[in-house]
Amino acid sequence: MKISSWNVNSVRARINNVIDYIKIEKPDILLLQEIKTEQINFPSDEFKKLGYMSYVFGQKSYNGVAFLSKIKIDNIKLDFINDDLKQSRIISGDIKLNKKKIKIINIYVPNGNPITTDKYTYKINWLKKFLKSIKKKLVDEKNIVIAGDFNIIPEEIDVYDHTKYMNDALFKIEIRKIFRELLNYGFKDIYRLINKTKQEYTFWDYMAGSWQKNYGMRIDHFLVSDNLLENIKSIVINKKPRSKIKPSDHTPIEIEFI
DNA sequence: ATGGCTGAGCTACTCAGA
Numbered sequence: 001m002k003i004s005s006w007n008v009n010s011v012r013a014r015i016n017n018v019i020d021y022i023k024i025e026k027p028d029i030l031l032l033q034e035i036k037t038e039q040i041n042f043p044s045d046e047f048k049k050l051g052y053m054s055y056v057f058g059q060k061s062y063n064g065v066a067f068l069s070k071i072k073i074d075n076i077k078l079d080f081i082n083d084d085l086k087q088s089r090i091i092s093g094d095i096k097l098n099k100k101k102i103k104i105i106n107i108y109v110p111n112g113n114p115i116t117t118d119k120y121t122y123k124i125n126w127l128k129k130f131l132k133s134i135k136k137k138l139v140d141e142k143n144i145v146i147a148g149d150f151n152i153i154p155e156e157i158d159v160y161d162h163t164k165y166m167n168d169a170l171f172k173i174e175i176r177k178i179f180r181e182l183l184n185y186g187f188k189d190i191y192r193l194i195n196k197t198k199q200e201y202t203f204w205d206y207m208a209g210s211w212q213k214n215y216g217m218r219i220d221h222f223l224v225s226d227n228l229l230e231n232i233k234s235i236v237i238n239k240k241p242r243s244k245i246k247p248s249d250h251t252p253i254e255i256e257f258i
Numbered sequence: 259a260t261g262g263c264t265g266a267g268c269t270a271c272t273c274a275g276a
Binding site for chain 2: 009060217
């Protein structure tokens with residue numbers, strides 16, 4: 001089973017790119033972030049034509065997450081945390097892989113910049129609430145996949161020039177510590193588990209030729225609970241969609257389960 | 259090089275993104 005995660009930076013502006021991607025890569029499930037639209041304007045019909053069901057947690061203009069899936073996703077939840085600002089940032093659901101029931105949690109973590117504003121405290125509080133909910137879930141669910149746009153650069157290797165990001169909400173030590181704490185609950189950052197020293201990115205700014213210069217960062221992740229490690233076949237950052245016309249600033253990350 | 263690029267929205271500019 002192939003599961004992809006992609007921050008598309010508006011599903012409607014990106015519709016042709018997303019359709020092309022689905023036709024080529026044929027993921028069983030595609031996790032989308034930053035769809036930037038309400039459910040009523042989500043292009044579900046277009047995806048239905050390709051054989052995908054849409055599960056949408058939308059919001060006008062900003063944020064928004066969704067699953068596109070060839071298989072049925074059960075127990076869809078939009079209230080994984082109680083978000084003070086009522087932003088649409090988490091959608092979760094359950095799938096079956098062989099005989100295992102797996103909970104998939106699709107997240108779009110707040111950016112948090114600039115760090116002197118309430119945007120940063122919102123990010124910190126959001127992450128703390130998220131960790132609390134995950135801890136609670138782990139009491140009776142052992143098979144969990146958390147994927148999406150974390151807006152966290154885990155380590156120095158994960159950004160083109162870490163010295164520029166010391167006081168950035170994506171790389172501040174306080175934020176990275178929360179990421180490590182989440183891993184300590186019993187998850188692995190699968191890309192880094194499999195690629196110990198490889199330097200690849202999932203995001204490149206639109207500005208100042210960042211893509212051409214490979215000034216990127218790895219902020220989109222698949223965290224998989226230790227119980228499921230035996231089921232992982234491969235993980236790939238697929239850079240092709242970032243090179244297309246009218247691209248998202250993020251590129252998909254793809255995991256394959258046995 | 260605190261510039262520059264992209265999308266959404268009560269179309270002209272502001273906000274948000276990372």
